[in-house]
Amino acid sequence: MKIVVLEGFAVNPGDLCWDCLNTLGEVTVYDHTAPEEAAAQIGDAEIVLINKTPVTAQLLDTCPGIKLICVQATGYNVVDCDAAKKRGIPVCNVPAYGTPAVSQFTFSLLLELCNRVGHHDRLIHDGEWNRRGTFSFWDTPQMELAGKTIGIIGYGKIGKAVGVIAKAFGMKVLAYSRSATPGEGDYVTLDTLLAQSDIVSLHCPLTEESQGMINKKTIAQMKDGAILINTARGAMIVEEDVADALKKGKLAGAAMDVVCQEPISPSSPLLTAPNCVITPHMAWAPLEARQRVIDCSFRNIEAYLKGAPINVVNP
Numbered sequence: 001m002k003i004v005v006l007e008g009f010a011v012n013p014g015d016l017c018w019d020c021l022n023t024l025g026e027v028t029v030y031d032h033t034a035p036e037e038a039a040a041q042i043g044d045a046e047i048v049l050i051n052k053t054p055v056t057a058q059l060l061d062t063c064p065g066i067k068l069i070c071v072q073a074t075g076y077n078v079v080d081c082d083a084a085k086k087r088g089i090p091v092c093n094v095p096a097y098g099t100p101a102v103s104q105f106t107f108s109l110l111l112e113l114c115n116r117v118g119h120h121d122r123l124i125h126d127g128e129w130n131r132r133g134t135f136s137f138w139d140t141p142q143m144e145l146a147g148k149t150i151g152i153i154g155y156g157k158i159g160k161a162v163g164v165i166a167k168a169f170g171m172k173v174l175a176y177s178r179s180a181t182p183g184e185g186d187y188v189t190l191d192t193l194l195a196q197s198d199i200v201s202l203h204c205p206l207t208e209e210s211q212g213m214i215n216k217k218t219i220a221q222m223k224d225g226a227i228l229i230n231t232a233r234g235a236m237i238v239e240e241d242v243a244d245a246l247k248k249g250k251l252a253g254a255a256m257d258v259v260c261q262e263p264i265s266p267s268s269p270l271l272t273a274p275n276c277v278i279t280p281h282m283a284w285a286p287l288e289a290r291q292r293v294i295d296c297s298f299r300n301i302e303a304y305l306k307g308a309p310i311n312v313v314n315p
Helices: 035-042 057-062 081-086 099-115 117-125 128-132 157-168 190-196 216-221 239-248 287-305
Strands: 002-005 026-029 047-050 068-071 149-153 172-176 199-202 226-230 251-256 276-278
Touching: 035 057, 047 287, 057 081, 068 287, 099 117, 099 157, 099 199, 099 226, 099 251, 099 276, 099 287, 117 128, 149 157, 149 190, 157 172, 172 190, 190 216, 216 239, 239 251, 239 276
Parallel strands: 002 026, 002 047, 047 068, 149 172, 149 199, 199 226, 226 251, 251 276
Antiparallel strands: none
């Protein structure tokens, strides 16, 4: 069984290993694969492990030997799942591996907006504390989270983990999910969540319905001075509308670990927007989380080889 890993560096830049896969077949690992290189690097491999490399119907036609596609991530929108299903190819993902990491990072972004620790650290190293000559100073408004309301859009495993952390901070939690009934537990309608939340945090998958959901219209429904956090997918926001809201003060701050184009376009309006923190899609990156990706990929392949595939997203 030939197994090819197309984006090995994303999951394992050198601090983990692929040895477990070697017990399942003949493994070839490529650190990076551009879309135009995918067909050649897949070759006659039967099992393909990807992260962000697009798997289109055309690629499947070009590589008819593919029997299994393993997405080394939770999101699988880069794969034409219908085309794979028509060809009898299961597509498996890695669910829930990033719950602790992403929920933790969500609060890293939120706390940075509340306290600007990095900004003040740089000021101190530049000598600003000595120049001011006082025992204490702060250069940005400081915000306390206790008593604030966080609205969580997408209340799956990560969203619920964020809710647990928020409650530990003394925050009120509102949640919106298309599959939940408003009024049960923390669930409310999307309109209510937008209108009542001091912080809105995105944790739902990217779908046709969620694409561009944070836009001029939905931002207008939010509180003046609200904060927006996005650790889900960049395309869920309209970047021009968020940047405009930051410039006008409608939003007091925004923090993004994901953007519409990755790496970020030099022309992205977020780069020049005030009070906007941007990190390079790294919420999922702790070693522990990446090890879980490799471990689950192994289990996905093992189950397929035993004739009982698991974590199949195109049944």
